[in-house]
Amino acid sequence: MTQENPKKVLRVGVIYNGKILDEQIFRKPETVFIGDSERSHFVVPSSSLPSKIPIFYFKSGRYELVVMKNMTGKVFLKGKVIEIEEVVKKGMLKKRGNAYILPLSLDSRGKVMVGSAIVLFQFITPPPKPPKLRLPKSIRGSWTQRLDWPFISILSVCLIGGFLFFGIYLPGIPAPEVDLARIPNRFAQLIVPKMEDLESLREREDTVSMEDTGTQVSTAKKEEEKARKEPKRSDKPRDAATIQKEESIRRAEMQARVAGKGLLRIIGSVGESGEGGIISDVLGDGAKDRDIDTALAGIKQIGVATSSTQRSRKGDIDATETARLEGLDVKKSDGEIGVAARKERAIIAKTTIEAPEIDGAVDSSSISQVVRRNQAAIRRCYERELNANPDLRGKVAVTIIINEQGRIQMADISEDTVGSPAVSKCIVGVVNRWRFPRPEGGPASVTIPFVFSSSN
Numbered sequence: 001m002t003q004e005n006p007k008k009v010l011r012v013g014v015i016y017n018g019k020i021l022d023e024q025i026f027r028k029p030e031t032v033f034i035g036d037s038e039r040s041h042f043v044v045p046s047s048s049l050p051s052k053i054p055i056f057y058f059k060s061g062r063y064e065l066v067v068m069k070n071m072t073g074k075v076f077l078k079g080k081v082i083e084i085e086e087v088v089k090k091g092m093l094k095k096r097g098n099a100y101i102l103p104l105s106l107d108s109r110g111k112v113m114v115g116s117a118i119v120l121f122q123f124i125t126p127p128p129k130p131p132k133l134r135l136p137k138s139i140r141g142s143w144t145q146r147l148d149w150p151f152i153s154i155l156s157v158c159l160i161g162g163f164l165f166f167g168i169y170l171p172g173i174p175a176p177e178v179d180l181a182r183i184p185n186r187f188a189q190l191i192v193p194k195m196e197d198l199e200s201l202r203e204r205e206d207t208v209s210m211e212d213t214g215t216q217v218s219t220a221k222k223e224e225e226k227a228r229k230e231p232k233r234s235d236k237p238r239d240a241a242t243i244q245k246e247e248s249i250r251r252a253e254m255q256a257r258v259a260g261k262g263l264l265r266i267i268g269s270v271g272e273s274g275e276g277g278i279i280s281d282v283l284g285d286g287a288k289d290r291d292i293d294t295a296l297a298g299i300k301q302i303g304v305a306t307s308s309t310q311r312s313r314k315g316d317i318d319a320t321e322t323a324r325l326e327g328l329d330v331k332k333s334d335g336e337i338g339v340a341a342r343k344e345r346a347i348i349a350k351t352t353i354e355a356p357e358i359d360g361a362v363d364s365s366s367i368s369q370v371v372r373r374n375q376a377a378i379r380r381c382y383e384r385e386l387n388a389n390p391d392l393r394g395k396v397a398v399t400i401i402i403n404e405q406g407r408i409q410m411a412d413i414s415e416d417t418v419g420s421p422a423v424s425k426c427i428v429g430v431v432n433r434w435r436f437p438r439p440e441g442g443p444a445s446v447t448i449p450f451v452f453s454s455s456n
Helices: 084-089 149-172 185-191 195-229 240-258 262-267 278-282 292-297 364-373 375-386 421-431
Strands: 009-016 019-026 032-035 053-059 062-067 072-077 080-083 094-096 099-103 109-114 117-124 348-353 357-361 394-402 408-416 440-455
Touching (some): 084 099, 364 375, 364 440, 375 421, 408 440
Antiparallel strands (some): 053 062, 094 099
16 A cells, blocks of 8 residues: 555654754655664664664555664644553554554654654655756856966967977988997997807807717617617517517516616615615514514504503514414404493584475565575574574574565564574674575565474
8 A cells, every 4th residue: 555645755863952953854765774883774872772773664656664672752643642552552553573653654753762863854845956056147158257267378389389380390300320430349349249159159160060960970879889789670470489488588678677666666776784675674583474473563652551550562573472463352343343432422412494485476486496495595694603502492593584676675573582693693694695585675674484303
């Protein structure tokens, strides 16, 4: 339902400490905010007010007065005066979140106390916009009178003089001829190199050419010697025995080449005594068929703590017992080793979303879809504090206002039985990033209750 006379607009004035703080006429219908934030329409320097709260809420073509806690005042509505405190006590107003809503008509006017500020409002016919101030033509003058003629005259003379100098006079000056005999020696040496430098340059070129020739000759000789040493392969077919013999020779040469390189060189290295290597140091005599107990017997400082001697070292020189795997007291199982350890309680966080309360022309299924899609982010806010306080549980209801673009215009906690400011702050931060379908007919108000619980 639209208002009776759409030509009327809202006029609001704020008085603070006995002085008129601000007055505005809202020619375009919108939600009016008041608070100590610079983003509010009326900025009141009062610590008793939140940073930004709606005082006049525009929805479906109608203004609504948002009555908050401890708000007093009188409103003239439909030919009679209404006491705000009286209608709140009688339950005559609809509750939205932690505030009450009083619908207004175009004949409404009133005086409301918001903290230490007095808000006066009424609906008026918009006054005509004041014309733009414009100086008379005789004072403004023409564009030629606004030019700096002395500066333009100096600039024109400079441009003409520069054009005449660089375009006419400078190209006509002949270039003087340069005689090498008149050039000083320090400059002549830069142009003509000394004879000694020319001779040394020629000698270097001859040396380089001789070295290149010698290198080519030596390379050719090496290739000829290599070709003579390599046995010539016969084109005749070879039998299986010849092929196997050649393969064994090639394999032996390959093993001899890689034996002293990389990891094979490290494995095959010997100690200071010249006997054994890494494998033999680990497995005693180096025999590949030794068992693990015998191999570990030669390694020192492996011990099994007992009740009688906590510092005994199995395998020491003076020890009488060899360390064995049986001494580690490992229980046998079907392929798994059971290790007794402290078990921690696994706390599982649960988040239940109750049916949202919607006030406005917006699809409830779209609201539920957006809430369910972001339910994991809400649960993480609860889980972070649940690790510090396992007994944390309760209900948090957040009231949001969705503007015409589907964005969150305001988000506030209307109910909180969890008692954790960190959880409430995290939920408000998450909800402020949500996007909803555009409501029809103006902004919409939605209250979403979240119930948090946990189980071991």
